[in-house]
Amino acid sequence: MTQQFAERATNVAPTGARNADINDLIRILEHEERQKLDVIVSGSALRMHEGNLHVEGVERQISEEGVTDVDGIYKPTAVADEGISDKLRIPLAYLRRMRAENVSLLDENVNAWMQHEPERRFMLRAFRGENGPGMPPAEGVARALLSDSYKRMDNFDMLLAALDGIKQAEHPTQITGCDLTDRRMYVRVESEAVAIQARNLLRGYRSPFDGRSGDELPMISAGFVITNSEVGAGAYTITPRAVIQVCRNGLTMTKDVMRAVHLGGKQDEGVVSWSGQTQRKTLELITSKTADAVRTFLSREYVEAKVHEMEAAAGKELAEPTKTIEHVTKSLSIGAEAKDRILSHFVRGGQMTAGGVMQAVTSTAQTLTDADQAAALEALAVPALTAAAAHG
Numbered sequence: 001m002t003q004q005f006a007e008r009a010t011n012v013a014p015t016g017a018r019n020a021d022i023n024d025l026i027r028i029l030e031h032e033e034r035q036k037l038d039v040i041v042s043g044s045a046l047r048m049h050e051g052n053l054h055v056e057g058v059e060r061q062i063s064e065e066g067v068t069d070v071d072g073i074y075k076p077t078a079v080a081d082e083g084i085s086d087k088l089r090i091p092l093a094y095l096r097r098m099r100a101e102n103v104s105l106l107d108e109n110v111n112a113w114m115q116h117e118p119e120r121r122f123m124l125r126a127f128r129g130e131n132g133p134g135m136p137p138a139e140g141v142a143r144a145l146l147s148d149s150y151k152r153m154d155n156f157d158m159l160l161a162a163l164d165g166i167k168q169a170e171h172p173t174q175i176t177g178c179d180l181t182d183r184r185m186y187v188r189v190e191s192e193a194v195a196i197q198a199r200n201l202l203r204g205y206r207s208p209f210d211g212r213s214g215d216e217l218p219m220i221s222a223g224f225v226i227t228n229s230e231v232g233a234g235a236y237t238i239t240p241r242a243v244i245q246v247c248r249n250g251l252t253m254t255k256d257v258m259r260a261v262h263l264g265g266k267q268d269e270g271v272v273s274w275s276g277q278t279q280r281k282t283l284e285l286i287t288s289k290t291a292d293a294v295r296t297f298l299s300r301e302y303v304e305a306k307v308h309e310m311e312a313a314a315g316k317e318l319a320e321p322t323k324t325i326e327h328v329t330k331s332l333s334i335g336a337e338a339k340d341r342i343l344s345h346f347v348r349g350g351q352m353t354a355g356g357v358m359q360a361v362t363s364t365a366q367t368l369t370d371a372d373q374a375a376a377l378e379a380l381a382v383p384a385l386t387a388a389a390a391h392g
Contacts, residue, residue, distance in 0.1 A: 017178060017180040018369060029156040032155075033154070036127060037124075037128050037140070039055070040122070041055060041123075041124050042118060042120065043115070043117055044057075044119070047111055051075075051076070051103045051106055052073050053076055057071070074140045074142035075139055077143055077144075079182050079232075079233065080231075083231075083232065084145050087147075089113075122147070123144075123150050125144040127140055128140050144231035146231070150232065151282075158226075161283040162226050162290040164287045165294065168291045171193070171294050171298050172191060173189050173223075173298070174190055174191075179375070181371050183372055187227075188223065188241065188250070189225070189226065190222070190223035190243050195222070195245070198307045201218075201310060201314050201355055202214030202218045207349075208348035214246050217245055217246040220243065220244055222240075222243075222298045222300075223241045223242065223250070224239060225250075226290070239253065240293075240296075240297040247363055249366065254382075258289055258293055313388075314353060315353055316355075317352065317353055318356075318357070318392065324357065324392070328387045328391065332383055345360035346360035354385055354389040357385065358388070361381045362377075365378040
């Protein structure tokens with residue numbers, strides 16, 4: 001597995017992992033946990049200056065962990081900008097243009113709308129900046145601006161609860177890769193103990209990576225992918241995923257997804273913390289859902305049924321593959337660059353059928369460095385199969 005890690009700025013929590021192993025993911029999440037700051041804050045305490053969010057006049061919070069000073073400067077991520085756009089109803093394209101071309105105008109717009117509803121409350125999710133003793137506070141990172149009813153379901157807690165659920169299910173599994181972005185965490189789980197032959201689905205297919213033949217290794221393993229967002233980019237989900245062993249292509253079956261949403265009641269102003277009882281109940285639910293997912297998605301019957309559904313469409317020969325791929329990518333809103341990669345992978349795969357289009361989509365997803373884009377493309381593989389078979 002290759003690994004890529006990114007650090008946003010000096011003294012700010014590292015963010016970003018692509019195809020990392022579970023130990024590296026845990027290390028990053030543990031570091032992030034120590035730097036997180038979540039606060040319910042009114043519009044009157046938020047001000048934008050030179051494109052950064054300034055928090056002013058929020059009372060220091062005293063707890064067993066010490067004193068938490070909220071006031072400071074926080075540099076917004078692209079996700080935070082999307083939240084500002086949504087909450088203040090500033091068109092996102094316009095906000096992005098102001099940030100790129102006229103930051104002072106961005107300041108004026110954001111501050112005017114914050115002052116328009118000064119008592120309106122938000123949840124600000126941030127990373128604290130870090131500096132040495134005796135130095136002024138470092139600039140932090142504004143990760144997201146959310147509703148004050150947003151319920152925290154953090155990656156580290158969700159991951160530990162999910163791993164507990166996998167353990168409780170007592171089924172042999174392995175974690176084959178993890179991704180972490182500003183938006184989401186992805187953890188891919190696979191069970192080679194549940195592998196079935198799919199000769200009709202893989203007949204004539206070659207891996208575009210090393211040329212191995214699907215006729216020689218016509219096996220598909222059961223699995224699923226765990227996804228969570230800490231910044232309002234989606235619920236905690238467990239999505240079934242089949243893995244083509246010859247090329248490691250992954251097929252996610254999004255219509256069967258299990259989910260748990262980030263919705264709760266209104267929260268008081270100040271630093272956000274869960275009560276022990278609330279946290280325990282939430283994590284128990286996640287553990288239970290994950291154990292259920294293992295029993296459901298890692299069963300031979302489930303995988304066989306899904307492969308059978310795909311095989312009928314996958315064998316459809318394509319009279320004009322280039323036109324079919326043009327139609328499929330347009331209908332699924334896949335961009336031009338990805339479309340060209342899909343066509344290249346289709347040709348190298350050698351399977352001139354609707355199933356070949358599906359394989360080209362999933363193998364292309366493996367090559368993308370942006371984990372969010374890769375996951376989104378992989379989720380389109382089965383719809384691409386359906387669209388290709390219908391188009392012919």
